[in-house]
Amino acid sequence: MKRKIYDRLVQWKKESNGRTALLIEGARRVGKSYIVEEFGRNEYASYVLINFSNASPRIKNLFINDVHDIPMLLQKLSNLTATRFVERNTLIIFDEVQKWPRAREAIKFLVEDGRYDYIETGSLISIHENVKNIIIPSEEEKMQMYPMDFEEFCWAMGDVVTVPAIREHFESHKPLGDDLHSSFLDTFRRYMIVGGMPMAVKEYASSKDFSKVERVKRQIISLYKEDIGRLAKANKRKTAALYEAIPAELSKHDKVFNLADIDKNGKFSNYEDPIYWLEDSMVVNICYNSSEPSIALGLNRELSTMKLYFGDTGLLVSMAIDSGTLTENEIYIDILQDRLHINEGMFAENVVAQALRANGHKLFFHTFYKKREDGTISKNRSEVDFLIKEGKRISAVEVKTGKSTEHSSLDYLMDVYSKQLGQCYVLHTKDLRKEGNLLYLPIYMVVCL
Structure with a gap:
């Protein structure tokens, strides 16, 4: 391929x-x-x-x-x-x-x-x-080298026109129209289910059978778990616990990994080596909290606050099925028919993280507490999903999977850091549109970021 x-x-x-x-x-x-x-x-x-x-x-x-x-x-x-x-x-x-x-x-x-x-x-x-x-x-x-991206997935399906058309509309900021948008979104949803592991893509290209693809993905997950048990040495239990907990942590509203969920005495210092092992193995993409949306994202990185995404979204789908919360068919139908519930929005956010990483971006998000008009600070933490470098400026990216595209956190960030931010994006399941300084993109256009 x-x-x-x-x-x-x-x-x-x-x-x-x-x-x-x-x-x-x-x-x-x-x-x-x-x-x-x-x-x-x-x-x-x-x-x-x-x-x-x-x-x-x-x-x-x-x-x-x-x-x-x-x-x-x-x-x-x-x-x-x-x-x-x-x-x-x-x-x-x-x-x-x-x-x-x-x-x-x-x-x-x-x-x-x-x-x-x-x-x-x-x-x-x-x-x-x-x-x-x-x-x-x-x-x-x-x-x-990463799993196959969306364009490589399309190539494997014999499709060489979809992604060039997506890039053309991204560059012109022109909507695609209902028919084209629905077709591209359907292909992207299939990519979310299959993922980008070459053996899984090859199986889907030949059989178009999700159940057969599922068997391939489970073999790969088993291989990764065996590697953790065999190669993670003294930290294999902690490393395995981290890996197994990722779907549950991503199903939470804020998706920040809380070590206390797997170890009541969990501290970053005790899990630093297992986290590094997972990152170095590249089966996991780590997204760090950057305390300021400036060009020096890495210098402002808070090591103890992070999100852990699967390196391949197709494997995350299979791990979610293994958790027993939903059946294989229920998850497939929800993804294909745009019926993702709040906790299943993790698939959309994971595929965005996967695409950004494949495009060469290091992963960062940003949390903050809003300052009210009376000068007091809100007790509720706000968050922007991703910060990426585009030239000499930072772009903020929000991922929305529900009907609501409310983005008060992004609005606040754009107001406070207007001099540091470039174009900001909301990725959703609707067609492209531009409103003021915000560009609403269909989620498959993440390949262009």
Whole structure:
């Protein structure tokens, strides 16, 4: 299936010309191995993929015994993989490189040799267990890979016209009209259910059967849970508790993760490592509270206040079904027929978080207490769902799934921080319209932000 990251790989090959290796990070099953192998097959005279999950001891030992003699290491690697290496026209792929950090450390010397290109893929790249006792090569460029976005989902369905039409109307600020809007919204809702995991998308493209897709997604969730149990080490119970609690926390009105819901004595300091593990694994997207909507969102980040979103909305749908609050068919019908209840608005907010992350945004939201006309401060906390950087200004994004598009928090923010804010958006299930400084966008136009 066509992936946008492929064009970035081609660009890397052209611009790097062997001077750097490329490290692709991503959650398991997002298609890293598939796309780099496709890239090697199409763009080089030869390629070899070494999967360190099952590589032979003889191959692994090359990066211990022969790293002092790179020409000999490469000759042995060519022989052991029965692959003819062509100078400046062979790609060597280290798949699941976190399983054998010595190979990652050797990248420095392999790149200095200069004869071949190197791509590494992996997950949990940065956690201590996967980097201890090695020197991280400075010759490494990093690229993150996410589940398939809405446009890639459309491509898999054989649809190459929907997203270009969406972008055209976004840029012109022209409504789409009832027929076009309904068609695009229906496709986007199907994407919310299926999600962007390539195996799930492939199943839906071939069968159009949500039940078959559900089985695929549950296999992926089981794999993630096994990873937590196997890889999270001493923190596996806390990490598992965090992961399992995400649907319930997102079903709350404010969606802020409250550690006390899973541990009555829960403190951020006790859960910092599990939170970091989930973030580094990329199965979760973390949205931090920024205390001020300024260009320095990260500097104003409040680490102890956050929302945890699933990296893939389709998996969130499956986890919500597993919680037993609604049946599989009830959730599907509610999503497809725009009958999302308040607690099910988590699917819409999650898919927005997923799209913003895929578009390169770090995730932030903003909470505050309004100042009344008499000078007193409201006791009720207000919130804006997302803050994103657009050029030198900050744009605020609100997600609305019900009939009401009331946005008093956004209005207040726009009034107080008018000099710092650019265009602000309300994402909803209706057609595009503009009112004053606000742009109301159908939710599928999040692909344009």
